[in-house]
Amino acid sequence: MAYEHQDIEAKWREQWRARGTYRVAPDPSRPKYYVLDMFPYPSGAGLHVGHPLGYIASDIVARYKRHCGFNVLHPMGYDSFGLPAEQYAIQTGQHPAKTTEENAARYRLQLDAIGFSFDWDREVRTSDPSFYKWTQWIFLQLFDSWYDAKADKARPISELLERFAIQGCSGQDASVLTGDIEQYVGGFTAAEWNAFDERTKQLVLQHFRLAYLSDAWVNWCPALGTVLANDEVKDGVSERGGHPVERKRMKQWSLRITAYAQRLLDGLDGLDWSESIKEAQRNWIGRSEGASVKFALTPNLSPEERGTRPGYLTADPEVAGKLMAHANTMRKNPAEAEDRLWQVIRGAGTGDKIRRQHIIDRFIVDFVCLPKRLVIEVDGDIHDHQKQEDAARTARLQELGFEVIRFANEEVIQDPYKVRDRIKEVLANRRNVAEDVEGSDGEWHSSPLPRRGAGGKGHSPSPSERGPGGEGTLSIEVFTTRPDTLFGVSFLTLAPEHELVGMLTTEDRRAEVEAYVEKARNRSERERQAEVDKVSGVFTGSYAKHPFTGADVPVWVGDYVLGGYGTGAVMAVPGGDQRDWRFAKHFGLPIIAVTEGADIEKEADERKDATICSEGFLKGLKVPQAITRAIEELERIGAGTGKVNFRLRDAAFGRQRYWGEPIPIYYKDDIPYPLPESALPLVLPEVDKFLPTESGEPPLARAKNWTYTPPLSPGEGPGGEGTPPSPSERGPGGEGTPLSPGEGSGVRAYPLETTTMPGWAGSSWYFLRYMDPKNAGRFAAKEAIDHWGQVDLYVGGSEHATGHLLYFRFWTKFLHDLGLVPFDEPAKKLVNQGMVQGMSMMANVLASSRNGEEHYRLLALNNKVEGAFERNYPVDHVTFRDGRYWINEEGANRTRSISAFRDYYLDAPVIELKPVVEKMSKSKYNVVNPDDIIAKYGADTLRLYEMFLGPVEQSKPWDTNGIEGTFRFLRKFWNLFYSGDGVASTHGVDRPNVSDDAPTKAELKVLHATLKKVTEDIEKMSFNTSVAQFMIAVNELGALKCGKRAVLEPLVIALAPFAPHIAEELWEKLGHSASVTTAPWPQWSAEHLVEDSFSYPISFNGKTRLQLEFPIALDPKSVEEQVLANPEVQARLEGKAPKKVIVVPKRIVNIVL
């Protein structure tokens, strides 16, 4: 009876489905084991041969563990939100849900064809509302949580509210508020907190929530109306369509993953993950230890004010730098309007003295008349997210006794004189309080909100912290890992986007600096990267004070400093840092030696084991000691602190896309409020087109009635917190007006958030949903989570090292903090499967024109005609012969049915092609689909072959040339059961002709050696070697003509994880009615493997020359004697006595001559 793989596999697919063989329920009586694959995005192209590699490996482990008595959870689902479906929808108008459904159905067919043991009753799809309801729910938990640095965990906002009401907010609470940009929150007393109105409270809380709105730099493409990822931008234009792309600050939902930086780093040590993934995460988190150092400075507001320092310094000296900064960047756009206005109100334009870009408390205002306490603001055109902040500013400024008047951009540009007249009018009606202001800086400096600590330490500011420059002085804060080189500082460099650049630029340099900043700002990071060799920068004209020496240090702007890292400013030590050195060399700035033995003429000395040579208290110290000493000194004089810095940024969580989870937030007066749990899931609305609106809003803004109407219950806050802010606090021109379809009925409907979540949202927690996929009342039942616990084995590609795998850990830690899951790492063991590359066929092609039409000649491989080029040729139209690849006329005819190859013809009857290994991709015509392989050889052969190809972790080219070997193996295995003529069928089943005779010693040895090797190899996930061992077993048993049940039956079970269909069939034929998957794993025993003799390799000086067999029990001494007595050995010794004889029992004998 022959091995008919097609019949067998079809039969068992159906049997497994009908019997529910792979359904699994929690069974507390058995140990659990959770095997998870990274779920796929169901793309339109279907599975290719590379996808199943990891799935097969994990399926083998899952099946093996089940045989070993574990309660195994092995689910599969789809990461079904995502860009390709949306792109396709934009092109074809087809709803992404429809294409996703179709693609998933195709995946399912393909996955089933490979015989995976997934429990499909547990399938999840991230785009299913019953799933994303809980993604949204978790988002709301993030929104409703803050990070308590002291307890080092996330806690509910309600606990923060309690704390604020009792003890206010000290700097400590705010110490983890890193974020993409730091915004000043400051502290407040309990009394102040209680006095804040709802709106202010909400604004303050934004700074603590783990999901929050913030400004982030994005690649904005106005033509596409969307934000592009870095790799979608090439040379400043979009990869698709070539539209211009600009760097832009946008209000974005972000997740405060930075709060978890240290824990994410520490947690890695305990994980059984590959070192490369752990290392990639460590790099990504990028912890560096060093110091934060302040360089005091005197701002250059205008030349005539230099040298004076009285009342115009209205800034809160602690924060000015940071905060206003933000405002400054925001205000960049309307620079033209501001400028126009400045021209007409400067000097005596209004009759009162107006200052420009002035800091008051924690803000920069556009213009101010200090004596009359009037602030004049010009609003930009697009910042709607800014309005809430403007409102907050206004409130704060009013508190300080300023009146704020605002003008729109257009207003100013149209008629600046009209605006000036309005200002004059207002000024005329205000009392002059000049006496109160000029000459006394105290009042305006003292903010009620203390500045929060610079580092993770958190402390209340002491007077000394204000810097050596004295009170009322601003400072530039830098982060350095080498405070020991402070004496070598010869200048400071600010990133072009640094907040203080505008303020520090002296008038005589303004044009030059602004031009530079503008240029740098519009260059993408990639462009900056491309010009690593070019040094560029510009001097601001200002100086800062060295904290130790008090020397004037010039402040430069240079784009080698990145705005997003550290403080966006560096202290330049050309003697100790090569980038600083190049900058200094280029601009002729002083280079001061900081270490002994440095040749600073040639390059900077970056050695970390050097000795400091700077004059002063660091002289003679080794670098590590000098660092410690320098930090002590900085802390003593209040010019800095030791600080840990992380490279990790907060994660952007909003996408201007349609096909993603809607963010369950609505806006009331521009303040985000969470939807109540009862309103979940917030279902993705229908839209007429999947494109941004004409005004550039995300696709969801197209939806009709995309609003939320809170239930009418008086006094109850919409998000369960506080009362709605009063309308008067809304910023001018704000479009906080609710869209209200139900306006007539008097019910207020509030606009919903229009961005959607990124692809990684659902995948950050899906492993929990598999545990209890149908639960309607909770993301997963507590009992289910307690039972299944962490993922024991997680298999997926290493390309997710710093994306998915980091967020996955972050969300787990967060859920752990809230007491929702008992563990704080999602996966104990991670294995990265390698990529299966495609074997491309490169044809040597020459384009030619015939009768005005383009034709392509396929040339001989070595024909190097001018103009010839290489082009991918479809791999499945190629024959392999004599170790080379060929196409002939017949093959070419088939290829011409592909439109891209219609006009190709061969230059010779047979053309050779060049094989090239590269990524498998549709466009390279090298995709191999598993369906064809399965049709020809069967799923079991595919499974075995993919495993046999090499270690799972390794990338390798797909080459079907070896597949025959595994197919032959299966047939040989089958034939062990049907040797001879076979046995006539009884009861409709062809009984194999296995005998019940007792196996021989040799047969038992083969069996047990195989069981041992296979068992150990599965545990090590070394599947290629287990397949090899099966082959050896079959070859040896074939030679022994073994057809004995006692040998073959255990082998069927052992093979079942690898080749489940054939195993089931043979198992049934052996007379079992239950599935082979229920059979206990066969144990090997050492007794059958005992050898009684060993064939020693006898080597001379390490070179093996002959073999001699000795009983295993023979002691080394006797072995040595017998070896030396051997005539052949004697002959080689030529009568001389060996210098030494080494006998390693059961290994080797080495004779040293």
Place this chain on the structure above:
RNA sequence: GCCCGGGUGGUGGAACCGGUAGACACGAGGGACUUAAAAUCCCUUGGCCCGCAAGGGCCGUGCGGGUUCAAGUCCCGCCCCGGGCACCA
């Protein structure tokens, strides 16, 4: 530049803790069965050299050194390939 992997026959790859390098498979060559094909089975297959043969010798795991009775494996210095990060202060 930095960090992680990895370089073994014509090919994919084996090799425990330093102990017979090349398991297993593909491909290639030769043979058996067969009208033929398919399928199956057997033999050879790292390179070079000596020998009619049996057999024997030398070289060989990216390169150069070293440790050791013994090195693919350990140490030092390089080269190359793959992946990740990057004017990261």
